Amino acid sequence: MKNRKRIFKIVLTVLSIALFAGLIIYLLPTMKGILTQEGRIAFKDKLDQMGAGKYGVMFALEVAQILLVVLPGEPLEIMAGMCFGTIGGTIFIMTTACFATALIFTLVRKFGRSYVEEFFKKDKLDKIENSKFFKESKNIEIVMTILFIIPGTPKDLLVYIGGLLPIKPMRFILISTFARFPSVITSTLMGASILKGDVKISIITYAITFIATLAIIFIVNKFDKNKLTAEAIKSMK
DSSP states (O other): OHHHHHHHHHHHHHHHHHHHHHHHHHHHHHHTTTTSHHHHHHHHHHHHHHTTHHHHHHHHHHHHHHHHOOSOHHHHHHHHHHHHHHHHHHHHHHHHHHHHHHHHHHHHHHHTHHHHTTTSOHHHHHHHHTSHHHHOOTTHHHHHHHHHHSTTSOHHHHHHHHTTSSOOHHHHHHHHHHTTHHHHHHHHHHHHHHHHTOHHHHHHHHHHHHHHHHHHHHHHHHHOTTOHHHHHHHHTO
16 A cells, blocks of 8 residues: 555656646747747747646646645746736635645545655654644644745645644635735746736845745744744754
8 A cells, every 4th residue: 555655656746747847848948038028928928829728737736736745836836927917826826725735634634644754754754743833732723824824934744744733624724725825926926027027026025025024933933932833843844
């Protein structure tokens, strides 16, 4: 059974990487000139040529990114912004993330920690399970919400850990979906801005996100008397 799961994971990983590489190769010729007006028009035409196929490709890549933890999340979110715009890209990513989270949560609850060990090292999981964050379940929902909001936290690992925590499925799925919003809309806005040729908005957006992240961390450290959030971040490094 364990070997079967491992083979399944390897096959899905290879297919996901191949799909991602194929998308990049397909779009690369037009991506090179995306900072020019002509280049952006050519890139948009290339996307339009994909038709409904771009929805399928992006959906498969986003699910694979969360499910297999083999693809970087932010580039896909930026790509979603380029493909579907800021609002459309954000809705698309959050909807897909909701689907993938529900799937992972169900699998972890069914197969337990052994399933999580297929994707993450045993010593890393031991470190998390022995942390104060994992053992004190009283404020677990608040801590998880903060962790998903803060940009840069390992959200894919959080999705897997969620299945091991004493938290109701629907509450966790809603938290992991909607708490991603600040991070997701930042990336999709950047993608949409790049396609419009407005690089300044991208720079300003990331500057604001960086400052907001520092502010959130400062506030959390100041008011979190038990240091659960800091302990959680530390345990996942």
